[in-house]
Amino acid sequence: MLTVIGSYLSPYVRKVLMALHHKGLAYQIDPIVPFYGNETFERLSPLRRVPLLLDGDLVVNDSSVICAYLDERYPDPPLLPASPAQRAQARWLEEFADARLGEVVTWHLFNQLVIRRFVWGEPPDAAAVAKARDVELPRALDYLETQWPPSGFLFGELGLADMAVAAFFRNAEFVQWRIDAERWPRSATWVRAVLEHPVASRLRRYEDLCLRTPIPRHRQALLEAGAPIAGVTYGVDKPRRGLMKID
Numbered sequence: 001m002l003t004v005i006g007s008y009l010s011p012y013v014r015k016v017l018m019a020l021h022h023k024g025l026a027y028q029i030d031p032i033v034p035f036y037g038n039e040t041f042e043r044l045s046p047l048r049r050v051p052l053l054l055d056g057d058l059v060v061n062d063s064s065v066i067c068a069y070l071d072e073r074y075p076d077p078p079l080l081p082a083s084p085a086q087r088a089q090a091r092w093l094e095e096f097a098d099a100r101l102g103e104v105v106t107w108h109l110f111n112q113l114v115i116r117r118f119v120w121g122e123p124p125d126a127a128a129v130a131k132a133r134d135v136e137l138p139r140a141l142d143y144l145e146t147q148w149p150p151s152g153f154l155f156g157e158l159g160l161a162d163m164a165v166a167a168f169f170r171n172a173e174f175v176q177w178r179i180d181a182e183r184w185p186r187s188a189t190w191v192r193a194v195l196e197h198p199v200a201s202r203l204r205r206y207e208d209l210c211l212r213t214p215i216p217r218h219r220q221a222l223l224e225a226g227a228p229i230a231g232v233t234y235g236v237d238k239p240r241r242g243l244m245k246i247d
Contacts, residue, residue, distance in 0.1 A: 002027040003230050005041070006034070006050030007218070008206045009114075009174070011106060011167040012063040012098070013051040018163040019067045021199040023074050028228045031206075032235035033215050035119055041234035064094060067160055079163075081155035090154065090161040093147065097161075100140055101168035108132035113175045118215065119239050133177060141184045148186040158197060166194035174211060215239075 002020070004027055006013035020027050032041070034050045044059050045052050053060040053069070060066045071079045080087045109132050112124035144165065148154065153162050169179065169191045181188035194200060206227050213221045216237045223229045 003054040004029045005032060005044070005052040005054065005234060007031050008203060008210050008222075008227075009033075009171070010050055011102070011171050012049075014167040014170060014200070014203060014207075015063050015160075015164050016051045016053065016066050016070075017203055018167070018199045019070055019079055019160065021202065022079065022158065022163070023070060023077060025070070025074060026228075028230040030230040030233050030235065031210070031218055031222055031227070032233065033119070033218075033239070035115075035239035035241070036215060036235045036237070038234050038236045044234070063164075064098060067094075071160075077157075079160035081157075081159060086155050090159060093154070093161040094164040096143075097164040097168055101165065104132050104136040104140060105168040105171050108136060109175050109177065110171045137172070137177065138183075141179065141187050145184045145187050148190045150186070151189075153190070153193070158194065158199065162190075162194045163199070166191045166200065170195055170200070170207070174207075 002025060004013065004016055004020070006016075006029070008014070008017075008029075008031055017027075017029075032050070034041075034045070034048050037045070037048055042048055044054075045061055047061075049061070051063055051066060053066045055069075055073075060069050067079055080090050108128050112129050112132075116122040116124055153159065155161070172178070179188040179191060206222055206225065209221055209225055210218050219229060219233060219235065
């Protein structure tokens with residue numbers, strides 16, 4: 001059984017879970033927020049980041065590395081398009097998502113409005129939030145709007161690039177930011193199609209449950225809701241700061 005370590009609220013974890021669903025692979029999850037990881041978690045993830053994938057004795061870190069591993073070990077159906085040119089495009093869009101959308105959505109919005117409040121009890125940086133909403137995300141969407149086809153997914157079939165980008169806009173929804181369909185019509189239509197696809201929509205009830213449940217109770221609440229919870233956890237009840245960026 002493959003085991004994913006990481007919270008349902010993480011866009012990086014979401015990308016990996018969508019890839020697993022796309023391939024029809026069974027998995028279990030230890031749904032920890034990385035700040036709540038124990039010493040064993042830190043040995044497995046020296047940067048104290050999620051997700052991790054455990055496959056027997058193998059530990060795979062980083063969402064992009066995990067997805068590449070899954071695609072090599074379980075090649076059908078593929079996560080990447082067939083042609084070298086399109087594969088390069090897909091990898092670039094995944095990198096754009098992980099790097100730029102990760103910075104803006106994860107750190108400048110979700111971290112400020114959720115993590116700082118509910119993990120550390122700190123107020124958000126209003127200026128950082130305003131800049132992300134009014135400048136950084138619109139600029140990213142101006143670029144992404146030029147990348148989407150008039151209809152359908154990026155390279156015909158749903159693939160990794162679609163999943164990687166859309167995963168971050170689910171977190172934007174968590175903090176009440178949605179794509180303006182009049183300004184970015186292709187992006188709004190495309191993101192909605194990805195997030196409504198079964199590979200993503202089946203995660204929604206677990207994500208919503210985590211949003212309304214205190215972090216130390218996530219595991220039990222998810223178990224009661226029928227999530228595929230692992231028998232062993234690397235989580236603890238109290239958060240501690242690690243190497244992760246927090247501002």
